[in-house]
Amino acid sequence: MNPYLCRNCLRETPSREAGAARAPTICPGCGSPRLVSHPELDQLSIAHIDCDAFFAAVEKRDRPELRDKPVIVGGTGGRGVVSTACYIARIHGVRSAMPMYQAKKLCPHAVVLPPDIARYKVVSRQLRAKMEALTPLVEPVSIDEAFLDLTGTERLHGAAPARVLMRLAREVEEDLGITISIGLSTNKFLAKLASDMDKPRGFSVIGKADAKAVLAPLPVGRIWGVGPATQAKLAKNGIKTIGDVQNMPLDRLLRAAGEDGMCLRRLAMGEDNRVVTPSRERKSLSSETTLSTDISDPAVLERHVREAADTVARQLRAEKLAAATVVLKLKTANFQLVTRSRRLARPTQTARDLLDIALPLLATEADGRRFRLVGLGVAVCPPEETQEPGLDFGPPPDNRRLKLESALDQVRARFGSKVLGLKAPNPKADPPPSARKPDRGK
Structure with a gap:
C-alpha cells in the first residue's frame, strides 16, 4: 500500500496505521487534510507550477484589508477586460478575459484594481529564483507559470522531486506571500493538466499507468492546442471527450482531424515528447x-x-x-x-x-x-x-x-511603480524629436 505524504509538515504516514480500519484523512502529526498518495509519487519528475490568481494574490498580499474581499485586476475603462480574479470573485462567475462591465454586474461589490505589471514581475523573478535553485531546467511559460524537470536531482536535494516541490510550495507561501498549484507527472502535457485539477494550493499527480484513465472522461478541449474551432470540427465527427480520441480507429480519426490526428492520438494516450527547455529567447x-x-x-x-x-x-x-x-x-x-x-x-x-x-x-x-x-x-x-x-x-x-x-x-x-513617468514635452525645454539634436553623450 502507498504511504501518504502531508504537504503541510511533510510527514509520511502509512496507508493504514496499526489498528486503523481505513486510510488516514488527516495527518497524524499536524492534523492537516492535505495528504497526497500515488503509486508513482517518488518516480515522477516533470512538474508544472502555476500561481493561484497571481495578480490578485499579490494585491491582497500587499493590501491585507483586501484579504476577504473579491478582487478583480484588469482594465478599469469601459472596454477593459479581466486579467485576474481572486477565488472569491470567481465564486460569482468572474473569469479571466471577461469584459469588465460583465464582471462588475456579476460581482458589483468587488474591488477593481488596474494591473501593476512591474510589481508582479518582481514577485515572478523571486519565484523563478526559487525554482532555479532546485533545477537548471526551468521553462517559464508566462509571468506566473513554468515547467520544471527535476530528473536526477534526488542526490542533490536528498529527496524525491515530489517532496522537494512540496517544500517549495511551503517556502513560496512563507517567503513571497502567494500560493502555487503543482502538477507532477511524466511529461509536460500531463503535468500542466494536473496543475489545473486541484486549485488553489493544489498538488495533483498523474502517473504513467493511470494517465489514460484520467484523461478519458475529460472534454477534448483539454488537449493542448485544441481550441473552440477544432472542438466544433471534432464534435461533428462524434469526438467530444479525450476517450473518444483514444477509442476511435486511427483511419477515422485522421479523416476527422486531418494532419493533426496523430498528435491528438498521442496526447490522448498521455504521450508527449516535448522537453523542458530552460531558455526561451525574448523577441x-x-x-x-x-x-x-x-x-x-x-x-x-x-x-x-x-x-x-x-x-x-x-x-x-x-x-x-x-x-x-x-x-x-x-x-x-x-x-x-x-x-x-x-x-x-x-x-x-x-x-x-x-x-x-x-x-x-x-x-x-x-x-x-x-x-x-x-x-x-x-x-x-x-x-x-x-x-x-x-x-x-x-x-x-x-x-x-x-x-x-x-x-x-x-x-x-x-x-511605487506609478509615482513617476514621462511627462508631455515642454516646447522650450524639450524640443520635439524632429528638432532635437542627437545625444552624443557629452
Missing part, C-alpha cells in the same frame, strides 16, 4: 491600451504612446534587454489595425530613444481618424548584438538618458 516587448472611447486628439494619443514607451523601457532595463526596432500600433474605430515600425540607429533601453522614433510615426497617422487602441512595441536585439563592444547597458556615466531613467527606476521601486 519582443509591448504595452498597449484599449481606450474607453474612440480618440482622434493627437495630444491624447501622444500621452498614451509616452506611457507605453515608459513601460516598455522599464521592462527592457529590468530584463537587461535592448530594443532594436520600434513598432507603433493603432487600431481604428472600425477595428482596422495600423502598425508602423522603424529600426533604431543603435540598441537602446530608454523611453526617450523609443519616443524619438514613435512620435513622428504617430504624427503621420494622427490625421483625424478615431482610434480605439494605441500601443508601442519593440523588437529585441539578438543576444550577440547586445554583447558587442560599446553596447554595455550598465548604465555608463556618459549616457545621460539611461542614467536618468535608471535612477527613476530606483525611485519607483521605493515609492
Whole structure:
C-alpha cells in the first residue's frame, strides 16, 4: 500500500496505521487534510507550477484589508477586460478575459484594481529564483507559470522531486506571500493538466499507468492546442471527450482531424515528447491600451504612446534587454489595425530613444481618424548584438538618458511603480524629436 505524504509538515504516514480500519484523512502529526498518495509519487519528475490568481494574490498580499474581499485586476475603462480574479470573485462567475462591465454586474461589490505589471514581475523573478535553485531546467511559460524537470536531482536535494516541490510550495507561501498549484507527472502535457485539477494550493499527480484513465472522461478541449474551432470540427465527427480520441480507429480519426490526428492520438494516450527547455529567447516587448472611447486628439494619443514607451523601457532595463526596432500600433474605430515600425540607429533601453522614433510615426497617422487602441512595441536585439563592444547597458556615466531613467527606476521601486513617468514635452525645454539634436553623450 502507498504511504501518504502531508504537504503541510511533510510527514509520511502509512496507508493504514496499526489498528486503523481505513486510510488516514488527516495527518497524524499536524492534523492537516492535505495528504497526497500515488503509486508513482517518488518516480515522477516533470512538474508544472502555476500561481493561484497571481495578480490578485499579490494585491491582497500587499493590501491585507483586501484579504476577504473579491478582487478583480484588469482594465478599469469601459472596454477593459479581466486579467485576474481572486477565488472569491470567481465564486460569482468572474473569469479571466471577461469584459469588465460583465464582471462588475456579476460581482458589483468587488474591488477593481488596474494591473501593476512591474510589481508582479518582481514577485515572478523571486519565484523563478526559487525554482532555479532546485533545477537548471526551468521553462517559464508566462509571468506566473513554468515547467520544471527535476530528473536526477534526488542526490542533490536528498529527496524525491515530489517532496522537494512540496517544500517549495511551503517556502513560496512563507517567503513571497502567494500560493502555487503543482502538477507532477511524466511529461509536460500531463503535468500542466494536473496543475489545473486541484486549485488553489493544489498538488495533483498523474502517473504513467493511470494517465489514460484520467484523461478519458475529460472534454477534448483539454488537449493542448485544441481550441473552440477544432472542438466544433471534432464534435461533428462524434469526438467530444479525450476517450473518444483514444477509442476511435486511427483511419477515422485522421479523416476527422486531418494532419493533426496523430498528435491528438498521442496526447490522448498521455504521450508527449516535448522537453523542458530552460531558455526561451525574448523577441519582443509591448504595452498597449484599449481606450474607453474612440480618440482622434493627437495630444491624447501622444500621452498614451509616452506611457507605453515608459513601460516598455522599464521592462527592457529590468530584463537587461535592448530594443532594436520600434513598432507603433493603432487600431481604428472600425477595428482596422495600423502598425508602423522603424529600426533604431543603435540598441537602446530608454523611453526617450523609443519616443524619438514613435512620435513622428504617430504624427503621420494622427490625421483625424478615431482610434480605439494605441500601443508601442519593440523588437529585441539578438543576444550577440547586445554583447558587442560599446553596447554595455550598465548604465555608463556618459549616457545621460539611461542614467536618468535608471535612477527613476530606483525611485519607483521605493515609492511605487506609478509615482513617476514621462511627462508631455515642454516646447522650450524639450524640443520635439524632429528638432532635437542627437545625444552624443557629452
